[in-house]
Amino acid sequence: MMNQEFDVLIVGAGLWGCVVARELAEAGNRVLILEARSLPGGNARSQRHPQTGIECHCYGAHIFHTSDKRVWEYINRFVHFNDYRHTVLTTHEGKVYFMPLGLALINAFYGTALRPSEVPAFIAEEVRRAGLTGEPRNLEEQAISLVGRPLYEAFIKGYTQKQWNTPPKDLPAFIIRRLPVRTDYNVGYFSDTWQGIPAEGYFGLFERLLDHPGITLRCNTDYLALRDTFPADLPVFYSGPIDAFFGYRHGPLPWRGLRFEWETRDERDYQGTAVMNYADADVPYTRIHEFKHFHPESRLPYESDKTVICREFPADWKPGDIPYYPVNTDASAALLAKYQADAAACPNVVFGGRLGEYRYYDMDKVIARALDQVHAWMDKVK
Template sequence: MVFYIVGAGIFGSVLAERVSNILKQKVVLIDKRDHIGGNCYTFADKETGINCHRYGAHIFHTSNKRVYDYISGFIQLNQYRHFVMTKSNNNIYSMPIGLRTINEFFNLNLTPSECKKFLEKKINDDYIENPNNLEEQAISLIGHELYNAFIKGYTKKQWQRDPKELPASIIKRLPFRTNYCSDYFNDFYQGIPVGGYTPFFEKLLNNDLINIRLNTEYNDIKKEITDNDFIIYTGAIDEFFNYCYGKLEWRTLKFEWSVENTQDFQGCAVMNEADEYIPYTRTHEFKHFHPECNDLIKLNKTIICREYSAEYKQGDVPYYPVNDKKNNELYIKYQEKALNTPNLILGGRLGTYKYMDMDKTILQALVCFDEICNKYF
């Protein structure tokens, strides 16, 4: 019996590690890319040595002890805490919206309890009984001024559609704080692996029972799989079934990289661009992710990457699923077909057509491994 795992991202790599280390079974792990790590892949830039995230900034955060204990067996997180700034109308504010942002934006000096009352009034004034679209929904959650400054332009760029044409269901809640906490995430465990994510994957896959084949498509190995083998597939579910029910929709991203001859370009790792006339949604400056690398922090060069949201076309990297009613119904049809296919497990964000943070993906893989053990071993 061999476990054929398609995709060397987090889901595939965690399962490869568990199957080889715990079950002592052979694994063939393939990926069509020329590297392991999937979208979490990081690399040290040749010119500067700065560790960069090729597919967009990835910050590890979780409150799940099982996930944290699992990753701690392979890596150490550094002390990075995620703060996000956002540019709006030539001013810079902290995100998510908190007491500092509200006081600066409205030019006030409110205390937390005054701020709560102030926001309640704004929301009551703008309340819409049955929001018909994303714009109405957002306005009834935070009021029109904050919506216009922070949500409208960003959402328009993200979806390339007017928020009035987007369903209200995209936004369920818009978190805001009435204190000065500027942490982006509330999770207990946070950070970036020391040395980046790729060494984490190298450690996960350091077992002679794992045969890694890069630049390899699932179709290249299909013929060698027998009825005794397992397939763990972390590619797109519709692609696996040759799009027999139709294509699922995705959003993609484009990245524009540059080396800047300055020590610090923007003063933080991620700067959002809320204004519609700026075509990109955010700028990453990678050196800030590694405060432990003092020599690189002091270096008079920095790497920045601008992120653009774009419509997905065949051949692009599928980043975000478009989880509207039509696509979710189509996904369920594929999911039923997968459940009726013996020895097949579909997992990860492409296999389950769901956006998942890294900790959720790791948990999904660990639970999937428990199920394999209970059912077959």
């Protein structure tokens, strides 16, 4: 395989790799990106549903939200955002509630008409009634100590059990640090300054990020199978799994997986909203996405008499499966520290992105991190 004609190699054409590539190319570098999948975009990738034209997010719903002005201005160089505002509803025992925990949910659930000023005392009384004493010893106790038992049992217990395939009383308390209870009827899920979905689609975002004469993309290409063919001194920006880079020499880092079941339905509107959660443990999926609702600005999806939905099921993970959520425990932190020490001994490689750092990042945080890392590197080699 080639090598002399490129200055930098990037592994992975997810958001991190694409932002790094763009910055390096704009600074005059000749960049090669290798992507193991058949198309760029990583887990934020989307594609148009062939029958309906509806944009579908291939790996679960992705809503862009940020309060970081630098990131917002950066991404708006490539795409425009629609004015979609994310709301999440949740079905519990046959009734539908507005998430997150706030006045709408609390008043509907308890059949009350609390006013904002009454909420803190009401929740405090629920917590007192639960009768827990001492430091919470697990996730169940932590959640109950924050919102009381009835809200925990209705909206947190079953969902968490499904997500982790573990009873919440066997999960560490630190997974839930805070459970903010809103005291108003604001049902906007995110409180960031800016949010929306790219009007051109996430596929449009990746096309535009990579549209630079200095960037060459090779898909269906696994870097790890080819790495001996590259010169040892070629700088590498690596956004694959950090443990895979080192041949899993200390053992694999643990992840949670997901499984998606897609369905095209002969009806205009299946659930009336983009995301519906299912809180109860006896429903095997955690949520249903209905993608046409992400584009309220576009008539195209709404004109279709069909709709596309996707049921999301949490799944166990084993090496070789797509990793979704890092499993943060003391054991995984100790394992990660070993790989980080190995990475520090690789001066030509910058490890980044959610897989390279073994860390859950929202998209805006991945962009910010990519910008920081690539500019630090360019400053160093100047």
